[in-house]
Amino acid sequence: MYNKLKLLTALSIALTSFSYANTLTLSSKDIVPNSMMNKSHEFTGFGCTGENLSPHLQWKNVPEGTKSFAITVYDPDAPTGSGWWHWQVVNIPAFVRELTSGAGNKNNINLPQGARQIENDYGSKSFGGACPPKGHGIHNYQFTLHALSVEKLPLPDNASGALTGYMINANTIASASFKALYKRD
DSSP: OHHHHHHHHHHHHHHHHHHHHTSOEEEOSSOOTTSBOOGGGBOEETTEESOOOOOOEEEEOOOTTOOEEEEEEEETTSTTTTOEEEEEEEEEETTOOEEOTTTTSTTOTTSOTTOEEOOOTTSOSSOOOBOOOTTSOOEEEEEEEEEESSSSOOOOTTOOHHHHHHHHHHTEEEEEEEEEEEOOO
8 A cells, every 4th residue: 555655646746747847938038037127128208218128038838739829018016907018919920939138129020920019008019118107116017928729819900908818818728927026216
């Protein structure tokens, strides 16, 4: 009986380790999860003077059946009643495994062919950096990668952040996230 229990425990640990090793992951060379972002990721405007540079993002352990990816950056702490969409990129081809720093510029020159940026809450089809109100404390920025079951999301040219989020979630096979922090002095 003891040997059976020992074998079952070892098998359980091995399967758990295998499961975690094959889970979709998202990381960045520019941002340490659960840490403060630097000035390069701060918005330019609204009283903020950052570089408005989208961070490098990379992912691995893509699930079978993935036909495209979407990336979202969202601040649930924005004092709007509905949070703030800083970046939504959809239709990233399934073979892509990273976006370079600055990929979220307005010209789309650093995005993979076919990828599409949705208008953020600043009113621009690009990355919009952190810019919490002065004195509002630390905000949590959620960077999320979605592995999607479709090659392209059927979104109109003027899709809202909410509609885009709905379509992303309706077609997500798996997702991976990390949180970054920012406080405006």
